[in-house]
Amino acid sequence: MSHTSREKTKLLNRVRRIKGQMEAVERLLEEDRGCTEVLQLVAGIRGAINGLMGEIIEDHIRHHVADGVLSQPERDDGALELIDVVRTYLK
Secondary structure, eight states: OGGGGHHHHHHHHHHHHHHHHHHHHHHHHHHOOHHHHHHHHHHHHHHHHHHHHHHHHHHHHHHHSSSSSOOHHHHHHHHHHHHHHHHHHOO
16 A cells, blocks of 8 residues: 555554553553543544544545546456455444
8 A cells, every 4th residue: 555655654643542542441451440431442442443444445545446547447446445345344
């Protein structure tokens, strides 16, 4: 996915924030903190993951489906790849 290199810093920053949130969940669990705190943090992580997925899906659509420079077979392949990933993500 070479086109992600333009957004690499942005994507890596998102991943690092998510990693920090996951480490916070681990700390809360180790400290036997209340389930409400853990649930709120996990809900935030889910939102962050969804945001990351949205960014990458958007990038894929722009570069592998909607790009007018691509041939129709290339665009069809890009669409099929996206369909497979979205189906897996929604399971």
